[in-house]
Amino acid sequence: MVVNKAYRYRIYPTREQKIMFAKTFGCVRFIYNKMLSDRLDYYKKTGQQLKNTPAQYKNIRIDTITKDKDGKPVIQRVRVVE
Numbered sequence: 697m698v699v700n701k702a703y704r705y706r707i708y709p710t711r712e713q714k715i716m717f718a719k720t721f722g723c724v725r726f727i728y729n730k731m732l733s734d735r736l737d738y739y740k741k742t743g744q745q746l747k748n749t750p751a752q753y754k755n756i757r758i759d760t761i762t763k764d765k766d767g768k769p770v771i772q773r774v775r776v777v778e
Contacts, residue, residue, distance in 0.1 A: 727753055 731748050738746035
């Protein structure tokens with residue numbers, strides 16, 4: 697007989713952590729939507745599927761998305777989700 701256990705954790709991030717999470721998920725959402733848009737446009741034009749990856753968007757800067765002075769490439773934050 698197999699017994700499964702589950703643990704439930706609750707985290708309470710600080711204000712700075714909440715801001716970091718919001719920026720990170722905002723960047724990930726932006727890249728996902730950009731990739732989806734590019735795939736749909738490519739399919740409408742050619743009728744074939746586009747094989748794009750987040751690495752192709754590494755030149756997009758965070759400061760253009762979040763108005764953050766950090767300026768790290770978005771791909772660094774997207775890799776965490778992959």
